[in-house]
Amino acid sequence: MDKEKIKINPEFYDIMxxxxxxxxxxxTYGKEDRGWxxxxxxxxxxxEHSLCAGCPESIAFRHILASLPNPEExxxxxxxxxxxxxFPHIALHNIHSLFGNQNAVASGLKRALAYRFPDKIKDVVVLAGDGATVDIGLDMTLQSWFRxxxxxxxxxxxxxYANTGGQESGLMQKGFVGKMAPAGKQFEKVDMPGLAKTSGCHYVAMLTSSKPNRVEKVIRNAVLIAREIGPTYVQIYTPCILEIGKQMMEGLxxxxxxEGPGxxxxxxxxxxxxxKAYMEAKHPKKKRKKKRVEEKKVD
Amino acid sequence: MYAVAEVLDESCVAHKGCRLCIMYCPEANTIMFDPEKKVAVVNEYSCKGCELCVVVCNAAKHQAIKMASR
Incomplete structure (x- = not known):
């Protein structure tokens, strides 16, 4: 997709x-240095989307979509x-298939795109919740990294599992009592970044979406490394404020x-x-003018 | 009654480069930067009233956003 392709016919402009x-x-299609x-x-x-008011997941969504290096492709x-x-409300091509098979679909898609458009750079980005990545789709996730x-x-x-009322997930912390997990979690949170490292991911990051510049850096690295080198994994904490019993303004x-120390x-x-060698050779860090960032005051 | 965020133009420090409310608003295209007045403006039709912008603005001691009922 290209900005040319979404252009409106002048005759129909006023009714769009x-x-x-x-x-x-x-x-910001086609802008090389796009970011938050x-x-x-x-x-x-x-x-406009239908997530709850104050949902941290939608903050993460905004930051990720603002930092994808090449959204039109x-x-x-x-x-x-x-x-x-x-997903129905974003201006990017997207696929929704069965629960948990997102990495299997993406594997086929990436191969098909490489075959169909050999002279173009096409990025595939999987974005799913912890239930799809770590519980139900763990098989597909790990197999795609092995390959x-x-x-x-x-x-x-x-x-x-926030969408269905708070059932226990593999990434739930030990001892947490969910609305539909009254006995509490009996075992430790799955160390997914560790699994990703041992399964062959070339870039693994774990963060929260409380710092947009960090999200931008991580997403950019993950997408660019995945383009040439191999699989990458990013885990972002997006707390469900409803299920952990917080007010809508307390998500941040x-x-x-x-994300504090320890x-x-x-x-x-x-x-x-x-x-690392690939990133330094092909995508060296841009030198940006340092502007006064108000963010420091809050921390 | 429906609560939406409202920016007080005289207290807003967006002209100094502050983008806190714009960055942390969970809704897309809701708090925008007005390049002429150099302040943040709220698109009231898409504001869900979560008060996150009020929290970040007050944490930075600007106190430039308050909730208003419509």
Missing amino acids: PVEYQELVENA KDVGSSKELIE TVMVGSTGCTSLV QEKFATICFDNEL QEMRDS QRFEYQEFITDEA
């Missing part, structure tokens, strides 16, 4: 929805869950609390030597 007109005029700084001054690739593969409520399929896997970790503080979502990043 305002949101679509804005997308054609003011979206474009948010607020240009049209985002996500429209990207196909996202989703799975069942709260994320599948947002070294070249796409990025992003897991929205909210530590339970919850993310900040759980907490379970402390920022961690792993990159193989091969991927």
